[in-house]
Amino acid sequence: MFKIGVLVSGGGTNLQAIINSINNGFIKNAKIETVVSNKDNVFALERAKNNNIETKVIKVKDFDNKQLYEQALIKYLKEKDLDLIVLAGFMVILSKEFVNSFENKIINIHPSLIPAFCGEGYYGLKVHQGALDRGVKITGATVHFVTEEADAGPIILQKEVFVKDDDTKETLQKRVMEEAEWIILPQAINLILNKQIKIVDNIVRRI
Numbered sequence: 001m002f003k004i005g006v007l008v009s010g011g012g013t014n015l016q017a018i019i020n021s022i023n024n025g026f027i028k029n030a031k032i033e034t035v036v037s038n039k040d041n042v043f044a045l046e047r048a049k050n051n052n053i054e055t056k057v058i059k060v061k062d063f064d065n066k067q068l069y070e071q072a073l074i075k076y077l078k079e080k081d082l083d084l085i086v087l088a089g090f091m092v093i094l095s096k097e098f099v100n101s102f103e104n105k106i107i108n109i110h111p112s113l114i115p116a117f118c119g120e121g122y123y124g125l126k127v128h129q130g131a132l133d134r135g136v137k138i139t140g141a142t143v144h145f146v147t148e149e150a151d152a153g154p155i156i157l158q159k160e161v162f163v164k165d166d167d168t169k170e171t172l173q174k175r176v177m178e179e180a181e182w183i184i185l186p187q188a189i190n191l192i193l194n195k196q197i198k199i200v201d202n203i204v205r206r207i
């Protein structure tokens with residue numbers, strides 16, 4: 001059984017997309033071992049509980065510094081012996097130490113076509129506001145491996161979404177989720193669990 005840990009900070013619709021894909025058989029032979037949040041009372045935790053998935057809250061502010069927080073997170077995730085860690089709306093930037101502890105085992109979903117509107121400061125609705133302010137006609141979502149530089153790791157999958165003239169950041173976020181994120185995140189998990197991709201010189205190639 002392929003063991004997945006999902007890290008969340010909010011509503012958890014991407015977590016739900018993974019749960020649904022396992023429940024309906026799109027993702028086979030996989031289990032979400034744990035859902036870890038850096039915040040109490042987020043709806044993602046309810047989604048996990050509703051599906052009998054173990055949850056854990058580990059908060060940065062409960063530690064003297066971010067390094068100690070990350071060490072606790074690493075220790076917990078190592079104990080779970082995971083095959084894959086999915087950052088699904090997880091709003092903490094992880095250090096080199098964290099990333100190196102799970103080499104090529106961490107993926108992230110980002111709500112734009114990387115390298116547009118990504119990196120530090122671009123998260124959640126800010127990404128969609130950036131796209132609207134720039135007037136791009138096409139945006140979308142990207143699933144990528146996580147490396148020490150924010151949103152700069154090898155790209156696994158991308159899907160485009162057309163921007164409408166009357167879009168607000170909220171309507172655009174909703175369509176990017178529905179038309180791109182919830183589709184490519186389960187697909188990317190399948191590519192990894194079925195060993196259909198490899199990383200060559202920082203580029204993801206099909207095997």
Ligand code: GAR
Binds near residue numbers: 013088089127
């Ligand atoms: C999603 O749009 C995800 O792509 C984004 O946060 C949202 C979380 O929603 N992530 C980032 O911006 C990471 N830089 P969710 O909690 O409903 O999955």
